[in-house]
Amino acid sequence: MPYMTLYQTLGQCSNSTSRRRYLAACGVGLFGSTAGCTTIVDSLADLALGDVNLFNETEDVLTGTVTITGPGDESVLSESFELPPESDDDDTDENNDEDGVTAYEDVWTEPGTYEASVELDSESEVQGESTASESISIDNTSEEMLAIAFGMEEVDDAIGFIVGESLSDFAQA
Template structure:
């Protein structure tokens, strides 16, 4: 018997692992209150580039990252559901407002990150934005692109950090 998974099945499996890790982050964070535990568990769910939808709407668009040598290292369309307030995430919303992309950073340097939202998708009137970011440690640093996040000056904010708590402190 030959077993194989299609790309879609692998993606669903990865999404479910990320969702379970995010649930674990919430559980341990609320019961233990320990930043180290929360950050360790979040590392399982996060990638090099992470999209966080803090709005109440589904957002669709494209994220593009250009590397230090002007090569495109990430260009992906996304459909990002809103963050769920309840613990009951259904199968169509298993990512709970988060999408992660791994293996983006090719070398230390300055990267150009841009987001273009489709059609009716916008956050506080913004539908496109870009920012130059600096990545010094490609194995540790991550980028959060936060849509409608409280405490961030821009409607679509870019935050570089090494852990989930770095993103929350922005």
């Protein structure tokens, strides 16, 4: 992508989070196919990822609610989402700049066991599943992230929960 086109596209983004995600997606696409660049890809992805990340690897738009309950039984995240499918091309527009990913920041309040759950709306399901939940352990609140993957081939469940410190941790699940 020419420098001027990238600059103009970044100027059209409505907030810094969208710009960071766009830069990370461009960086992952640019460096992802080069062997030995895992560190670079992870660094760029860290700019776009949050504490809790939803990845839609299906061909459908998914809608629902994600809920995370903290170690003290307090709700630390309860958000509705509309998650577009992952795009196979580089033609993301301003209506679909997330490209199958939604991230939530500042979720972890303290180290401990968190209860993560997803409930898809009645018109959404993944391989016949519309709900999933799992207890996850977060030891390092500044480094660890949760990926909730819908339809990910590398995960046995239709809706999978993966804790890791980088994008490559999620891919190796």
